[in-house]
Amino acid sequence: MGNQAGDRADEGQTAGTAKRSAVVYAAAALAVLLVGAAIGMLITLSAVGRDDPPGADSVDVGFAQDMRTHHLQAITMAGWARNGSQDAEIRQLAFDIESTQLDQSGQFSGWLTAWGQPALAPIDQPHMRWMAGAAHGHGDGPAGTEQMPGMATSEELARLRNSTGAEFDVYFLQLMLRHHEGGLEMAAYAADHARLGYVRNMAAKIKQGQQAESTLLTDMLTARGSKPLPS
Amino acid sequence: MASGTKKKGKPNAVKAARASVVAKKGKPWGTIAAVVAVLLLAGGVFGYAYVKVSAAEKFLPADDNKDPSEKIAGVVRQTYSPGQHVDATQRVAYDQSPPFGGPHDGVWADCTGIVYPTAVRNENMVHTLEHGAIWIAYNPDTVTGPALDKLKSLVDNKPYMVMSPYPGLDRPISLQSWGHQLKLDSADDERIDQFIRSLRTNVYQHPEPGGRCDSNGTGFNPAAPPPFVAEQPGPDAIGMDGKPVTPAPPAAPTSSAPPTQ
Structure with a gap:
């Protein structure tokens, strides 16, 4: 009797232990899953802001430096038109271009500062080397170029500055149109090839915006009885 | 033992x-x-x-969260081409009321936290959206008193915010951002704050990152803004594609006597 009772008790104990272990294992598994999921989420979260900054030879840095230089000349020309033109439509557009590109150029220099890179490319460094993968048709290849497409020369800038009235208006529209179109290639390349999403986004916005503004500039030239500079 | x-x-x-x-x-x-x-x-x-x-x-624009307003119920989205301008004498035949994208005046309405007491011309307001502003429109017949004060407090002196009455608005309140609209009934709706957080100067959603909010004397006087026009624009209006709305085909005798079916 006593032995039987003992055996039964042992069996009961074994069953109870098994049940308890099952609960403990299940709880442990749940705990592991929860912690694992949490770690996964936190890694994703921290990875978002933890990209290594792009290096000196990257598309991101090259675009930010060169597009900033390109923008700065547009800001200069647009500032003259905003102050000097007698044509309200030109003053409006010039102010729009000037203020938007000034803000964007500030974003470029902010990125470059945060990435530990100079806010402008070194004076002796050719432009657009970062577009080595692009066939940009200027015969410069991976070596880059001294003069970015669309940039006005010092002589052209002087001529714009010294002209007045309708002559100024038309020449401003012509130079700005060529400038906008010249920047498209860089914007399009960076929109596709920059590493950082916010750089690609800005490049895409510039490409889209300057395309639309090029149409506008062409229409404004037509409306003033003129046409784009010969390419 | x-x-x-x-x-x-x-x-x-x-x-x-x-x-x-x-x-x-x-x-x-x-x-x-x-x-x-x-x-x-x-x-x-x-x-x-x-x-x-x-x-x-939540409602924080980022590279991996380009449009946080996707988590807000009731937001209407529409894709518009940027950079199409009209002059001060032209009207645009907008596809939405209030409009939230499309061709617009070359000059933007000042959107430096201005609460306009009178309804403002749509063509100027839409340009503010292209620059990243949030436009709060309200029906002056249904939004008054504390509700109106609450909306004003969200806008007054806040950069890239602008507010104006919109006579005949089909709901009490309508929020506009470029390509986004949310119509609401209450100034206490939590989605107002969510919409503003998600879209104000959200560089992923508006076409001109860095676009300015003061017109700086280029053709818009915030003290005496060009008025809103309630009447439908005529056939000389500019369409959503930036081209003049082509007038209906010349009214031939058939159109004066439409076939009865």
């Missing part, structure tokens, strides 16, 4: 068995406490991570 133990062995075993049966029927408190403690800890870690992640995703 040994023999004594042995003697008591049997009864003790039974007792132990009974005790263990009793213990099994009761609760193994130690184990439960340990399991609960581990689960609480794991749940805490998970909860912390979850809150962190969801907070990061």
Whole structure:
């Protein structure tokens, strides 16, 4: 009797232990899953802001430096038109271009500062080397170029500055149109090839915006009885 | 000692068995406490991570969250081409009321936290959206008193915010951002704050990052803004594609006597 009772008790104990272990294992598994999921989420979260900054030879840095230089000349020309033109439509557009590109150029220099890179490319460094993968048709290849497409020369800038009235208006529209179109290639390349999403986004916005503004500039030239500079 | 133990062995075993049966029927408190403690800890870690992640995703524009307004119920979206301008004498035949994208005047309405007391011309307001502003439009017949004050407090002196009455608005309140609109009934709706957080100067959603909010004397006087026009624009209006709305085909005799079906 006593032995039987003992055996039964042992069996009961074994069953109870098994049940308890099952609960403990299940709880442990749940705990592991929860912690694992949490770690996964936190890694994703921290990875978002933890990209290594792009290096000196990257598309991101090259675009930010060169597009900033390109923008700065547009800001200069647009500032003259905003102050000097007698044509309200030109003053409006010039102010729009000037203020938007000034803000964007500030974003470029902010990125470059945060990435530990100079806010402008070194004076002796050719432009657009970062577009080595692009066939940009200027015969410069991976070596880059001294003069970015669309940039006005010092002589052209002087001529714009010294002209007045309708002559100024038309020449401003012509130079700005060529400038906008010249920047498209860089914007399009960076929109596709920059590493950082916010750089690609800005490049895409510039490409889209300057395309639309090029149409506008062409229409404004037509409306003033003129046409784009010969390419 | 040994023999004594042995003697008591049997009864003790039974007792132990009974005790263990009793213990099994009761609760193994130690184990439960340990399991609960581990689960609480794991749940805490998970909860912390979850809150962190969801907070990061909520209404904060970022490269991996380009349009946080997707999480807001009722937002209407539409894609528009940027950079199409009309002059001060032209009207645009907008596809939405209030409009939230499309061709617009070359000059933007000042959107430097201005609460316009009168309804403002749509063509100027749409240009503010292209630059990243939020435009709060309200029906002046249905939004008054404390509700109106609440909306004003969201806009007054806040950069990239602008507000104006919109006569005949089909709902009390309508929020506009480029390509986004949310119509609401109450100034207390939490989605107002969510919409503003999600879209104000959200560089992923408006076409001209860095576009300015003061017109700076280029053709828009915020003290005397060009008025809103309630009448439908005529056939000389500019269409959503930026081209003049082509007038309907010349009214041939057939159109004066439409076929009855």
